[in-house]
Amino acid sequence: MGRLTRRGLTAAAFLWPCAPALLRAQTWPSGTIRLIVPFPAGGSVDALARLAQPGLERRLGATVIVENRPGAGGSVGANMVAKSPADGLTWLFVFDTHAVNPTLLPSMGFDANRDLDPVMLIGTAxxxxxxxxxxxxxxxxxxxxxxxxxxxxxxxxxxxxxxxxxxxxxxxxxxxxxxxxxxxxxxxxxxxxxxxxxxxxxxxxxxxxxxxxxxxxxxxxxxxxxxxxxxxxSAVPTVAESGFAGFEAEAWWAVFAPAGTPAAMVQRFNAELTASFRDESILRQLTENQQVKLMTAGPAELKRFFEGQMAIWGQVVRENSIKAD
Incomplete structure (x- = not known):
């Protein structure tokens, strides 16, 4: 048996708190994966999640279900995900209202930056x-x-x-x-x-x-x-071309996870979701039927993009005293 050295004890002490997360990441996925859509069935977010579902199921070797949790502009379902375990079994599909809600709905029950981790910017339109x-x-x-x-x-x-x-x-x-x-x-x-x-x-x-x-x-x-x-x-002019230089307002779709979801799970989910969306038949449906410009950008890019969208549209909400329904 090898002798336990001081260096070995130090390394073990450092790694011990991480052991449960490392073990979970190695055995993931070990249960049913839920794709939470915080809107009713039939909308664009629901369509993207359902397009991704078969490919994720096949690539991850796990049961993947789409679960609709509508209400309050998407904040009800987002709140549920924010309070879910960070075990890689719950993922939130959103679109642009997700960046407006923190200002529009100040009492929605969770912090969009603190309680959810960015996973993927799917695309824009x-x-x-x-x-x-x-x-x-x-x-x-x-x-x-x-x-x-x-x-x-x-x-x-x-x-x-x-x-x-x-x-x-x-x-x-x-x-x-x-x-x-x-x-x-x-x-x-x-x-x-x-x-x-x-x-x-x-x-x-x-x-x-x-x-x-x-x-x-x-x-x-x-x-x-x-x-x-x-x-x-291509035949339709932009607002900027129509006399309002610099005007921009694009719809977007993204995926978030409960804060603290292990990075290894996020990376693999991102990779398998990218592969699912870039499957030739799915990509054609996304670009032709859904009119989405596919990006599949990672967590760091989504974080920057999301914070920028919150700043732009939060200011419009505040300056015009816009209230929720």
């Missing part, structure tokens, strides 16, 4: 301002002119109060010196239904929500909010 084909609006200038002519009376719909679409239009109105009439809906489904029926003349949502209707010509695209034209919307 522009918001698109659209009009019903029966409306006279064909350019952003037409909409701005109408708002100047009839202040506060031109309605536009979004997926909800405090949503990125609402904040983007609030910022646009401020830069243009006009006022619109905001009509909040409870999700993309109700918004699209009323937009298609002409019950709301203008709507703004991510291209993922609107793609099928833009392709079918049942909604008319007016402007997109990315820094450059999306490849799938």
């Amino acid at each position: 522009p918001m698109v301002i659209t009009a019903h084909p029966g409306q006279p609006y064909r350019t952003l200038a037409d909409i701005i002119a109408a708002a100047r002519d009839k202040p506060g009376t031109i309605p536009y719909g979004t997926i909800g109060n405090g949503s990125l679409g609402h904040l983007a239009m609030t910022l646009l109105a401020k830069r243009a010196g006009v006022r619109f009439n905001h009509i909040p809906y409870r999700g993309g489904g109700p918004l699209v239904n009323d937009a298609l029926g002409g019950h709301v003349p203008l709507a703004i949502a991510s291209s993922a929500v609107l793609a099928a209707h833009l392709a079918a010509g049942t909604l008319r695209p007016i402007a997109q909010t990315g820094t450059a034209r999306a490849a799938t919307l």
